[in-house]
Amino acid sequence: MQKFKIKKYIDNSNVSRFRFWIQLLSFFIFVYGGYFFIEIGSRLPMFSCPYVQGSPGGCYLIGVQHELNTTWSSIFSPRGISILKSLGIFLIFFLFLNKAWCGYVCPLGTLQDWITRLRKSLGFSFVRYGEVRFKKLKVIKYLILFLLILIPLAINNSFFGAPKLPHGMHTPFCQICPARIILPLFNGDTSQIFVDFTDRSTIIMTSLGLIVAAIFFVGSFVKKRFFCFFCPMSALQFLFSKIGFLRLIKDGDKCTRCGNCSRVCDVGITAIADDILSKNIVKDDCMMCFKCVEACPEEGALKVKVVSFDLFSATEEGFFKRYGQDKDYEGPKK
Amino acid sequence: MHTITDNDRYNRLKKTSTIHYNMEVNQVLAEIIDDFPHQLAGMEYFYNKFRPVEEGKSLYPKDKKLIASMCIHVPVEIIHALDATAVRICSGAYSADAAGSDFLPAKICPMVKSTLGAIYLDMLPGNANPDLIINPTTCDQKKKIGELDEEIGKEFYVLEVPPSKDSEEARQYWHRSVKKMVKKIEKVTGNRLTRRKLKKSIKMISRAQAEFRRFMRLRKNAPVIYGKDAQLVTNAYFFDDIIEWTKNLSILNDELEERIKQKATVVGPRAPRILLTGSPSIFPNMRTPILVEKLGGVVVYEEFCSSSRMLSDSVAVDEWFLYDMVPAVADRYLKPSTCPNFTPNDDRIRKILLAMKDYKVDGVVYQTFTGCQLYDMESRQIGQKLEKAGYPVLNVELDYNPKDSGQLTTRLEAFMESIKDNKRKK
Numbered sequence: 157m158q159k160f161k162i163k164k165y166i167d168n169s170n171v172s173r174f175r176f177w178i179q180l181l182s183f184f185i186f187v188y189g190g191y192f193f194i195e196i197g198s199r200l201p202m203f204s205c206p207y208v209q210g211s212p213g214g215c216y217l218i219g220v221q222h223e224l225n226t227t228w229s230s231i232f233s234p235r236g237i238s239i240l241k242s243l244g245i246f247l248i249f250f251l252f253l254n255k256a257w258c259g260y261v262c263p264l265g266t267l268q269d270w271i272t273r274l275r276k277s278l279g280f281s282f283v284r285y286g287e288v289r290f291k292k293l294k295v296i297k298y299l300i301l302f303l304l305i306l307i308p309l310a311i312n313n314s315f316f317g318a319p320k321l322p323h324g325m326h327t328p329f330c331q332i333c334p335a336r337i338i339l340p341l342f343n344g345d346t347s348q349i350f351v352d353f354t355d356r357s358t359i360i361m362t363s364l365g366l367i368v369a370a371i372f373f374v375g376s377f378v379k380k381r382f383f384c385f386f387c388p389m390s391a392l393q394f395l396f397s398k399i400g401f402l403r404l405i406k407d408g409d410k411c412t413r414c415g416n417c418s419r420v421c422d423v424g425i426t427a428i429a430d431d432i433l434s435k436n437i438v439k440d441d442c443m444m445c446f447k448c449v450e451a452c453p454e455e456g457a458l459k460v461k462v463v464s465f466d467l468f469s470a471t472e473e474g475f476f477k478r479y480g481q482d483k484d485y486e487g488p489k490k
Numbered sequence: 491m492h493t494i495t496d497n498d499r500y501n502r503l504k505k506t507s508t509i510h511y512n513m514e515v516n517q518v519l520a521e522i523i524d525d526f527p528h529q530l531a532g533m534e535y536f537y538n539k540f541r542p543v544e545e546g547k548s549l550y551p552k553d554k555k556l557i558a559s560m561c562i563h564v565p566v567e568i569i570h571a572l573d574a575t576a577v578r579i580c581s582g583a584y585s586a587d588a589a590g591s592d593f594l595p596a597k598i599c600p601m602v603k604s605t606l607g608a609i610y611l612d613m614l615p616g617n618a619n620p621d622l623i624i625n626p627t628t629c630d631q632k633k634k635i636g637e638l639d640e641e642i643g644k645e646f647y648v649l650e651v652p653p654s655k656d657s658e659e660a661r662q663y664w665h666r667s668v669k670k671m672v673k674k675i676e677k678v679t680g681n682r683l684t685r686r687k688l689k690k691s692i693k694m695i696s697r698a699q700a701e702f703r704r705f706m707r708l709r710k711n712a713p714v715i716y717g718k719d720a721q722l723v724t725n726a727y728f729f730d731d732i733i734e735w736t737k738n739l740s741i742l743n744d745e746l747e748e749r750i751k752q753k754a755t756v757v758g759p760r761a762p763r764i765l766l767t768g769s770p771s772i773f774p775n776m777r778t779p780i781l782v783e784k785l786g787g788v789v790v791y792e793e794f795c796s797s798s799r800m801l802s803d804s805v806a807v808d809e810w811f812l813y814d815m816v817p818a819v820a821d822r823y824l825k826p827s828t829c830p831n832f833t834p835n836d837d838r839i840r841k842i843l844l845a846m847k848d849y850k851v852d853g854v855v856y857q858t859f860t861g862c863q864l865y866d867m868e869s870r871q872i873g874q875k876l877e878k879a880g881y882p883v884l885n886v887e888l889d890y891n892p893k894d895s896g897q898l899t900t901r902l903e904a905f906m907e908s909i910k911d912n913k914r915k916k
Contacts, residue, residue: 281813287658409844413837414826416806419818429825430656432840451806453703472703479806480696 166467167474171446175259179266186211186263187342199242201250201393202262203335209343215335216246217304217389221327225308247396254400255393258384258443264335265384265443268376272422275377283379284424293385294441301388304329324357329388331361334372380422385441394440403461404444408432410457417448417458428458450478503589504611510585511613512542518774522718525784528756530749532742533719539726540773549616549729550575555679558620560605561628562800563651563827567819568672570732571691572681577618578728580796581608582772584890593638599861600890601769602631610642615729620644622678624671626651628831629864647674655824655832668820688815692805698727698736702801704743709790710849713756714749717766717789718779724797725773757788762909765851767793767842768869769859775890778857781899785906791849793842799828830864838868839875846881853882853909855902860889882909 185194186204189212196204198214206214223239224231231239250257258265275282285293307328310321330336337348349366352358375382384390411432418429423441428448431437437458438444449458452470460468519540523529543549550556555574559566562578569576581604590607591598608614609623625636626649636646650667652660672683705723709715723742727735749755764787771778771794779789792798803826807818828838845851854876858865866887873883884905886898 276809276811279811281811282809409840412803412826412841414803415821416804419821420806420808447808451808453804453806472700472707475804475806476696476700476703479804480693480700 163466163469164473167469167471168477169468169474170478171450171468175445176269178260179269182261183263183266186213186261187339189213197245197249199245199249200257201246201253202257202389203264203333203339205263205333205335205339207330207336207348208339209345211339215389216242217333217392218327218330219246221304221308221329224305225311225326227312228309250393250396251400252402254397254402254444255390255438255442256402256444257393258387258390259445262389263339265381267338268381268383269422271373271376272380280377285379287426290424290426296386297388297391297440300329300386301391304388322355322357324352324355325361328361331358332365332368334365334369334383337365337369338372380424381443384443385423390443391440394438397438397440398436400438401463402444402467403436403463404438404442404446404449405435405459405461406431406437407457407459408434410454412454414453416451416453420447420451422447451475504613507585507589507607507611508545508613511583514583514585514774515540515542518776518780521780522722522776525780526716526718526756528716528754530715530719530742530745532738532745533722535738536719536722536726536742539730540722543617545617547617548619550577550618555621556618557675557678558614558618558623559626560623560632561626562795563626563628563823563829564624564649565668565671565819565823567688567691567695567805568668568683568816569675570694571683571688572672572675572679573687574621574675574679574681577615577620579605579608579614579618579620579623580728580770580772581605581614582775582890583608583613584775584892586611586613587890593641594635597861599629599631599769599859600775601772601859601862602635604890605632606635606638606642609644618729622647622675624649628829629862631861647671651831652824653831653833655827656834661821661824664824665817665820668823669816672816683812683816685810685812685815688812688819689807689810692807692815692819694732694736696804698732698739699801699804701736701739701743705739705746706791706798706802708743708746708750711750712753712759713761713763713788713790714746714754716756716779716783717764717792718776718783720789721771721776721779721792721794721797722773724792724801727801728772728796757783757786760910760913762787762852762906762913763790763850764788765791765793765842765845765849765854766857767854767872768857768865769862770794770796771857772796777888777892777895777898778855778886778902781895781902782855782906785899785903786910787906790851791845793828793838793845795829798845802826830868835868839872842872842876843879846876846879851881852913853884853905855905856883856885858885858887860887882912 187208188210190210194212196213199216199219200213201216203215204211204213206218219242307321307325311323311325314320340348352362372383413429415429418426425439425441427439428437446460449460449468449470452458453472453475454470455472456469458470459466523537557569557574558577558579566576583604586607587600587604589611590603593606594603623644623646625646627633628651636648639646649671652663654660676682764782766789782789803822805818805822807815828841856869858869869885876883888898
């Protein structure tokens with residue numbers, strides 16, 4: 157009986173509010189934790205950026221770019237094992253939260269949600285991609301992921317006789333990543349806002365970084381989770397998402413395709429409403445914020461599971477608790 | 491010499507039709523109330539809602555504009571938010587059928603004829619006198635009667651509904667169409683849509699929907715309410731004050747909960763549990779549910795636009811500003827709708843199949859009004875899929891004329907008997 161009560165309490169709860177506080181806490185830990193001697197690990201599946209002085213950990217993408225900045229022969233030497241080892245560490249971290257790393261932990265994601273709050277408080281509307289643009293643009297993150305693996309290799313190896321890339325392009329993604337420039341600002345560190353005039357390649361890459369950072373602010377003001385849509389970490393995570401312990405499960409038979417879930421989706425996934433065949437409904441752009449589950453009035457149509465244990469389910473009661481209550485309401489209580 | 495003017499003819503028609511209407515209403519109400527045992531105290535309020543209102547009196551607040559809608563696809567949240575009264579005027583009255591027939595070809599659905607007749611003769615529920623009639627472009631027959639506006643002497647507003655609901659284009663078209671409707675109602679009422687008012691109105695309807703869902707949840711149990719009563723509850727939603735309706739449904743729900751505890755069911759455990767779908771039963775056209783239940787069955791679910799389709803789905807808004815609320819409201823009237831005017835319409839069969847399980851349904855009665863092509867066409871697909879899933883289906887075609895109930899009774903009787911037989915064997 158006790159167990160049912162807890163489940164009901166969770167199902168009726170406002171997960172978005174919970175998420176807000178978790179995000180705030182995570183932001184604090186991953187931007188200032190280092191000052192408090194917290195150390196979490198350097199292969200984290202989100203933007204815990206080592207360029208941030210107070211960061212208690214490191215993003216896996218910077219690790220993988222460093223590790224691949226080597227010759228073929230050394231990759232296939234015992235050194236290759238360390239590459240696999242860090243992938244393993246990344247996976248262990250990743251599997252626990254699956255893509256919820258993006259929705260609950262990533263400081264850059266949190267920052268975008270705060271910018272959304274700012275926009276909302278000013279009463280501005282938001283932009284959404286149309287179906288066609290959504291499909292076209294979502295490929296970009298895979299392209300960036302591919303390049304961030306390829307470029308470090310191409311610095312040290314020649315592909316098909318082409319000349320090697322200049323060393324100034326090392327950790328190419330970090331150079332254009334908005335987290336590197338923006339997150340240190342929260343430590344009062346403005347040193348990342350610069351153009352590296354060492355050579356032509358560094359000038360190009362660091363200037364590009366500044367442009368991306370500027371676009372980040374504008375983009376996330378007009379579109380919710382603007383950057384996440386292009387994030388290569390999101391692409392990398394999705395490759396392993398199917399085996400994550402945290403799951404978002406849909407029962408298509410119970411779905412009325414009312415579209416509540418897709419309307420509240422910050423990244424604008426429409427398949428969550430329209431796909432009635434997939435059981436595992438985590439799509440590549442999903443950040444597992446579970447707003448969709450909150451907005452679903454159909455009993456058990458959407459469920460958050462930890463492996464096979466039900467953590468949070470869509471319920472009628474929970475839906476009306478979250479959406480039906482209003483202090484302005486003048487009618488009968490009950 | 492006395493000549494009969496058009497005006498005289500109109501007045502005479504109106505007078506006789508009103509007398510017939512009152513007789514029809516009283517007769518059906520008597521049948522619904524007196525022919526069945528197990529009276530529910532909470533139903534009294536809903537029964538009274540249907541009693542004829544004296545001529546010259548109106549059920550609605552005089553200081554508000556009255557916006558009538560001819561279909562569930564009109565977003566009523568917006569009408570309420572603009573401080574107008576919303577009334578759905580789809581008619582089930584045979585007594586208004588004849589007046590409507592004068593304007594229309596013979597093979598037209600009786601609901602369309604009756605609705606047109608009721609508008610023409612001012613025989614709308616609660617003596618509604620609409621300032622504007624919103625006519626969504628759903629089925630062909632309904633949408634074309636808007637063209638008779640001059641002859642009828644009422645203003646119709648065409649609310650454009652896309653013929654399909656799945657594509658992004660359809661959705662955008664619909665959103666624009668709803669925004670245009672907002673402008674029109676703003677003009678008629680002289681009020682402006684504000685964030686606060688729309689939010690309040692969404693929440694008001696959301697409460698009604700929550701209460702309706704509670705009602706339906708109770709109907710999943712051993713039957714403590716007849717379908718004919720349940721349908722009067724949802725029919726009253728057409729024209730009732732929503733806060734009052736919610737309050738009274740809540741009282742009825744409490745009573746039903748009590749009856750479930752006491753195991754005071756209206757029929758025995760062997761009684762066939764029936765799902766009704768197809769052309770909607772609208773009071774006083776309650777023949778099918780009444781017959782099913784007189785023959786020992788009980789209707790546990792209605793997949794009708796006068797029932798579950800009207801009230802089940804609820805709005806979820808992410809950002810409580812007009813820019814997100816209006817599309818959210820619009821979506822709720824498009825995406826989950828299982829109206830057969832949309833193609834494809836797979837959601838309808840999925841919804842029915844789910845209800846078959848959830849409500850432990852034994853058989854389906856598929857009702858089609860004579861002349862309604864859309865429901866008629868879907869009856870084949872739906873029938874096949876239901877039979878494949880192992881459920882018996884009976885297709886019935888009916889008119890509003892209560893006199894031709896004979897064949898309907900015979901067919902329903904046989905159907906109910908066969909279900910009872912099957913249940914006995916199990």
